[in-house]
Amino acid sequence: MRRYNPDALRTLVAEITRAGGVPQSDAAILADALVDADLHGRSTHGVSRLAIYLRRIELGQIDPHAALHIEHHRPGVLAVDAGNGLGQVQAMRTLEHLARRAREYGLAAATIRRSQHYGALSYYCNWAADQDMILLATTSCEPAMSPEGGCEAFFGTNPIAASFPTGKGWPVKIDLATSLVARGNIIAASREGQALPTGWALDREGNATTDAEAALAGTVLAMAGHKGYALALMVELLSSVLSGSAIGPDIGSMYKDLDRPQNVGHFFCLLEIAAFMDTTVFRQRIDQTIDRIKACRPRPGVEEILVPGERSARNAEANRRRGVPLSPATARELDDLSERFGLTLRLREAEVAPTGALSP
Amino acid sequence: MRRYNPDALRTLVAEITRAGGVPQSDAAILADALVDADLHGRSTHGVSRLAIYLRRIELGQIDPHAALHIEHHRPGVLAVDAGNGLGQVQAMRTLEHLARRAREYGLAAATIRRSQHYGALSYYCNWAADQDMILLATTSCEPAMSPEGGCEAFFGTNPIAASFPTGKGWPVKIDLATSLVARGNIIAASREGQALPTGWALDREGNATTDAEAALAGTVLAMAGHKGYALALMVELLSSVLSGSAIGPDIGSMYKDLDRPQNVGHFFCLLEIAAFMDTTVFRQRIDQTIDRIKACRPRPGVEEILVPGERSARNAEANRRRGVPLSPATARELDDLSERFGLTLRLREAEVAPTGALSP
Numbered sequence: 001m002r003r004y005n006p007d008a009l010r011t012l013v014a015e016i017t018r019a020g021g022v023p024q025s026d027a028a029i030l031a032d033a034l035v036d037a038d039l040h041g042r043s044t045h046g047v048s049r050l051a052i053y054l055r056r057i058e059l060g061q062i063d064p065h066a067a068l069h070i071e072h073h074r075p076g077v078l079a080v081d082a083g084n085g086l087g088q089v090q091a092m093r094t095l096e097h098l099a100r101r102a103r104e105y106g107l108a109a110a111t112i113r114r115s116q117h118y119g120a121l122s123y124y125c126n127w128a129a130d131q132d133m134i135l136l137a138t139t140s141c142e143p144a145m146s147p148e149g150g151c152e153a154f155f156g157t158n159p160i161a162a163s164f165p166t167g168k169g170w171p172v173k174i175d176l177a178t179s180l181v182a183r184g185n186i187i188a189a190s191r192e193g194q195a196l197p198t199g200w201a202l203d204r205e206g207n208a209t210t211d212a213e214a215a216l217a218g219t220v221l222a223m224a225g226h227k228g229y230a231l232a233l234m235v236e237l238l239s240s241v242l243s244g245s246a247i248g249p250d251i252g253s254m255y256k257d258l259d260r261p262q263n264v265g266h267f268f269c270l271l272e273i274a275a276f277m278d279t280t281v282f283r284q285r286i287d288q289t290i291d292r293i294k295a296c297r298p299r300p301g302v303e304e305i306l307v308p309g310e311r312s313a314r315n316a317e318a319n320r321r322r323g324v325p326l327s328p329a330t331a332r333e334l335d336d337l338s339e340r341f342g343l344t345l346r347l348r349e350a351e352v353a354p355t356g357a358l359s360p
Numbered sequence: 361m362r363r364y365n366p367d368a369l370r371t372l373v374a375e376i377t378r379a380g381g382v383p384q385s386d387a388a389i390l391a392d393a394l395v396d397a398d399l400h401g402r403s404t405h406g407v408s409r410l411a412i413y414l415r416r417i418e419l420g421q422i423d424p425h426a427a428l429h430i431e432h433h434r435p436g437v438l439a440v441d442a443g444n445g446l447g448q449v450q451a452m453r454t455l456e457h458l459a460r461r462a463r464e465y466g467l468a469a470a471t472i473r474r475s476q477h478y479g480a481l482s483y484y485c486n487w488a489a490d491q492d493m494i495l496l497a498t499t500s501c502e503p504a505m506s507p508e509g510g511c512e513a514f515f516g517t518n519p520i521a522a523s524f525p526t527g528k529g530w531p532v533k534i535d536l537a538t539s540l541v542a543r544g545n546i547i548a549a550s551r552e553g554q555a556l557p558t559g560w561a562l563d564r565e566g567n568a569t570t571d572a573e574a575a576l577a578g579t580v581l582a583m584a585g586h587k588g589y590a591l592a593l594m595v596e597l598l599s600s601v602l603s604g605s606a607i608g609p610d611i612g613s614m615y616k617d618l619d620r621p622q623n624v625g626h627f628f629c630l631l632e633i634a635a636f637m638d639t640t641v642f643r644q645r646i647d648q649t650i651d652r653i654k655a656c657r658p659r660p661g662v663e664e665i666l667v668p669g670e671r672s673a674r675n676a677e678a679n680r681r682r683g684v685p686l687s688p689a690t691a692r693e694l695d696d697l698s699e700r701f702g703l704t705l706r707l708r709e710a711e712v713a714p715t716g717a718l719s720p
Binding site for chain 1: 432433434435436437439464465466467468469471494496506507508509510511512514520522524532534536540562565566567583584586587588589590591593594596597598601602603604607608609629631632633635636637641642645646648649652653656657658659660662664665666667668
């Protein structure tokens with residue numbers, strides 16, 4: 001994979017997004033969120049998603065001019081209708097409202113309905129950590145996972161995320177799907193003709209399968225059986241049921257249902273650390289906790305105990321220095337979009353020499 | 361196991377607790393919380409815990425007269441010092457404060473430090489659901505589980521819980537340890553001389569083991585590997601680090617460390633449903649969600665798809681009708697305590713005839 005200058009990549013993605021009909025400041029938000037995912041090594045939630053977002057705008061299933069409509073509110077609560085706007089843009093707008101309220105009341109929460117796939121949850125959580133806040137975030141997703149005992153796709157991979165500021169230069173970052181594996185892993189195995197590990201998926205009739213094709217026609221399994229099922233339900237109740245968005249199987253598929261909006265729901269709960277304890281003391285306490293975890297006696301064969309968020313921070317540091325790796329297919333897609341919209345920018349101009357040095 | 365009238369059991373437990381030095385209204389709170397766990401089929405968190413609580417009071421490690429001290433606050437936030445009071449009592453007092461604030465601001469959160477083992481989290485969550493609120497609850501626990509890659513007990517079984525009101529007569533109840541199994545299961549296997557299933561635990565050196573004794577000297581594993589580890593850390597950061605309580609390995613063991621308070625930390629976040637949407641609409645939406653989950657095509661051999669909280673509600677209904685089952689050891693312990701405190705009440709007077717009918 002070739003590597004690209006992250007600033008130049010961000011500029012290109014923002015320009016394409018703007019040309020795709022998104023107001024300039026909103027295009028900058030989307031570009032920042034997507035490139036951030038690639039920087040952190042999560043290319044599944046990065047610039048590879050730009051094409052489908054723009055396609056859905058073109059088809060009228062995402063409204064790039066949607067206002068954020070607050071339907072219910074209390075001092076610490078917002079119930080938001082995102083009006084089928086871009087998920088990332090409406091989520092960041094909501095967060096800015098919440099941050100103002102959290103500074104006043106100590107915390108604030110929001111539900112967001114009529115939203116879309118909004119990328120990696122940790123983007124929002126890390127934004128909060130940068131401001132000495134803790135964001136708990138959940139989202140519903142298009143159906144992929146059955147309830148325990150069932151074999152129809154009901155839940156999405158329904159992730160839970162939270163980030164916590166530290167004094168280490170990177171936040172503790174928790175961001176996990178409540179499914180055992182992401183559907184993307186099964187798609188990858190299918191593409192490469194490989195068998196799945198046992199326990200990942202069920203076929204259409206609900207039998208365990210290692211056949212990737214059969215698994216794609218069936219459902220992925222929850223992590224840890226009934227516990228993952230319970231957490232996926234908690235995510236669905238907070239994100240979909242409480243928000244007024246579509247629930248479970250009614251959520252539209254981003255790639256397959258091009259004739260209707262997705263109507264995804266999100267839940268945010270933002271805590272200001274200073275409302276609970278002195279922020280400096282909090283940082284000392286979390287740093288000590290990290291140090292003690294890393295100093296635990298390792299299991300045989302384990303070289304280093306990592307804390308959630310540590311690997312991701314190392315990826316980001318390396319990719320900032322060496323450039324963001326993009327697959328040839330994603331790189332081509334971006335240049336095709338740029339050309340289609342009549343832009344002069346091309347990704348190859350942002351390519352970083354393989355020595356790893358970014359030109360100044 | 362014999363079964364006992366729940367009201368009489370509650371009265372007995374409250375009387376014993378009061379005789380053990382706890383003010384009357386607080387004794388009633390503890391008795392209600394403990395009997396509620398037995399009613400719901402969770403005897404590990406029920407009246408079998410009374411003896412150790414009273415022993416710790418006797419030793420001065422629990423202060424039955426501790427005031428609830430609010431150390432920091434904002435309109436929506438309380439940071440509470442429980443002063444080594446009874447966990448159940450201080451948790452309920454905190455919740456009552458939070459409920460008043462949640463009605464005004466839409467939500468409210470609290471950390472509680474210098475607390476104790478406080479029983480089943482779902483007791484507090486169900487209390488909130490009864491008032492059309494959603495309580496997200498986490499607690500740290502005495503060390504039992506290693507971080508992923510490590511083999512020293514660092515985290516407790518660090519549970520996450522939330523309940524949601526429905527129109528079904530019972531709440532959706534999510535309440536799960538982030539460990540694969542509770543340490544209690546390993547203690548039980550050890551007592552019965554049985555081998556553990558693979559994947560449950562590590563020995564002292566960090567090797568997988570099916571030997572219950574070796575597992576007790578080692579650590580239990582997180583559910584779903586690194587995902588459970590991440591969730592256990594999230595629980596520790598919210599409950600211990602943010603609250604100012606003891607962290608991880610510094611938390612006292614309830615049964616083993618009789619020379620110091622446990623210093624457990626809890627986290628509560630209470631949401632008023634009416635701040636987000638009409639409560640009647642919420643109930644309709646959650647009831648429809650339950651119905652659709654239960655109507656999913658079942659896997660081969662599965663008779664019924666259950667929703668989290670459903671089995672627990674059925675247990676409670678049956679035990680209210682047929683009496684609460686108690687092990688002979690627990691029954692004897694209660695009668696011994698009653699005798700020791702010079703009370704005339706005895707458990708056998710509350711025994712329910714095996715026909716299942718409670719005398720009126």
